[in-house]
Amino acid sequence: MAIRKRKTSLPADAQGxxxxxxFVRRDKDFSALRAGDIALVDLPDLDARQAQTLIDxxxxxxxxxxxxxxxxxxxxxxxxxxxxxIVLIDVTSDDVWARLKSGEVVRVEDGRVFRDEVLVVSxxxxxxxxxxxxxxxxxxxxxxxxxxxxTNAADHIHREHGLLLAGAAVPRVRTALRxxxxxxxxxAFDDVADLKSLRRYIRDNDPVLIGAGPGADxxxxxxxxxxxxxxxxxxxxxxxxxxxxxxxxxTSSGTVDRPERLERHGKQIVTFVSSGSDDDLAIIxxxxxxxxxxxxxxxxxxxxxxxERPPSDAARMFxxxxxxxxxxxxxxxxxxxxxQRFPLWPVLLLLVAGLVAVAVAVGVTPxxxxxxxxxxxxxxxxxxxxxxxxx
Numbered sequence: 413m414a415i416r417k418r419k420t421s422l423p424a425d426a427q428g429x430x431x432x433x434x435f436v437r438r439d440k441d442f443s444a445l446r447a448g449d450i451a452l453v454d455l456p457d458l459d460a461r462q463a464q465t466l467i468d469x470x471x472x473x474x475x476x477x478x479x480x481x482x483x484x485x486x487x488x489x490x491x492x493x494x495x496x497x498i499v500l501i502d503v504t505s506d507d508v509w510a511r512l513k514s515g516e517v518v519r520v521e522d523g524r525v526f527r528d529e530v531l532v533v534s535x536x537x538x539x540x541x542x543x544x545x546x547x548x549x550x551x552x553x554x555x556x557x558x559x560x561x562x563t564n565a566a567d568h569i570h571r572e573h574g575l576l577l578a579g580a581a582v583p584r585v586r587t588a589l590r591x592x593x594x595x596x597x598x599x600a601f602d603d604v605a606d607l608k609s610l611r612r613y614i615r616d617n618d619p620v621l622i623g624a625g626p627g628a629d630x631x632x633x634x635x636x637x638x639x640x641x642x643x644x645x646x647x648x649x650x651x652x653x654x655x656x657x658x659x660x661x662x663t664s665s666g667t668v669d670r671p672e673r674l675e676r677h678g679k680q681i682v683t684f685v686s687s688g689s690d691d692d693l694a695i696i697x698x699x700x701x702x703x704x705x706x707x708x709x710x711x712x713x714x715x716x717x718x719x720e721r722p723p724s725d726a727a728r729m730f731x732x733x734x735x736x737x738x739x740x741x742x743x744x745x746x747x748x749x750x751x752q753r754f755p756l757w758p759v760l761l762l763l764v765a766g767l768v769a770v771a772v773a774v775g776v777t778p779x780x781x782x783x784x785x786x787x788x789x790x791x792x793x794x795x796x797x798x799x800x801x802x803x
Contacts (some may be wrong), residue, residue, distance in 0.1 A: 428521025429473045429499050435514040445469040454478050458489030473499035473520045477508055480538055484716040486551040491543040503535040557719045564727030576735055581685050582700040587639050587657055593619035594703035598691045599626035603710030606743040607634050613750045625690030628652035642697055643690035653677050660684050662693050689725050692732035699736045706736055709743040
């Protein structure tokens with residue numbers, strides 16, 4: 413039985429872009445790209461920095477398994493690639509990583525990817541006309557959402573000016589927050605990963621952990637204990653009520669339904685009368701109770717994520733962050749600074765310098781001179797013994 417050899421050559425009249433496909437799964441993989449490569453990436457809402465890196469590496473095409481432009485924000489990356497003459501295709505196949513192998517030669521034409529002239533995956537090619545149209549549409553949509561944010565924020569400030577300016581109706585909690593770090597945990601976005609990355613910071617600084625509604629369960633699942641839980645009672649689990657140091661129930665009416673849930677666990681009924689969400693009210697509570705720094709876990713990492721919230725919720729969060737001012741910092745920023753590693757050699761150098769200084773100080777004393785003379789004699793005896801072994 414004859415073995416059929418795999419075809420590896422391309423027809424002389426092959427159209428489109430031909431080159432080796434390279435997998436780019438992490439940031440460091442960008443540096444491995446070479447001129448003429450076809451990059452397989454997973455970059456949702458491709459931004460300018462990512463696009464410029466691909467342009468600098470002189471790739472011939474980009475296959476993106478994510479949406480290069482979702483419309484959530486006006487990202488210019490896709491248009492930068494199209495204007496640089498780099499083919500950009502949003503691949504629609506979920507298993508593209510398994511269908512292709514890094515390094516194999518493929519041909520890209522009209523949104524389709526061929527290997528040995530056999531169609532492997534297909535997608536949507538984003539040419540300059542489409543990327544320009546998508547960018548304009550996203551810009552117009554963002555302008556509309558920002559106008560809505562501004563309108564809702566102004567209305568919220570008008571209705572809640574006493575709360576926002578003077579802290580009216582914000583309860584004073586028993587837990588000491590003045591001058592301390594408060595870590596507000598929201599159940600949103602990358603909450604679990606954010607909190608995990610702060611474990612060392614939490615261990616070293618002993619902050620007050622504040623669970624914003626369901627965020628209290630995120631704290632519990634991480635093996636930590638919430639000092640304060642803030643939120644509507646329907647958003648707080650029995651486990652969180654039981655474990656928390658104290659519970660602040662947010663309510664727009666001033667009444668608490670099913671207060672027996674708190675009484676069952678021996679918790680006092682402390683109310684925070686406001687119509688805000690658990691997240692922004694937890695931030696306002698920490699700020700009003702004089703926390704020195706407020707670290708937000710599970711907060712939006714980008715403008716697009718911020719505006720994904722309903723307009724009224726986004727406006728309240730915006731005002732809450734504006735009120736906290738310089739106190740509030742995102743967990744990702746804290747992770748960046750606490751994850752820095754300092755070189756060991758300066759510490760060792762200081763240690764050696766200290767030992768030398770001590771030795772010199774001891775050496776000028778009569779006792780120190782006797783010690784050094786004794787050490788010198790012992791070293792001389794050791795040298796004589798070693799020389800005797802080889803004589």
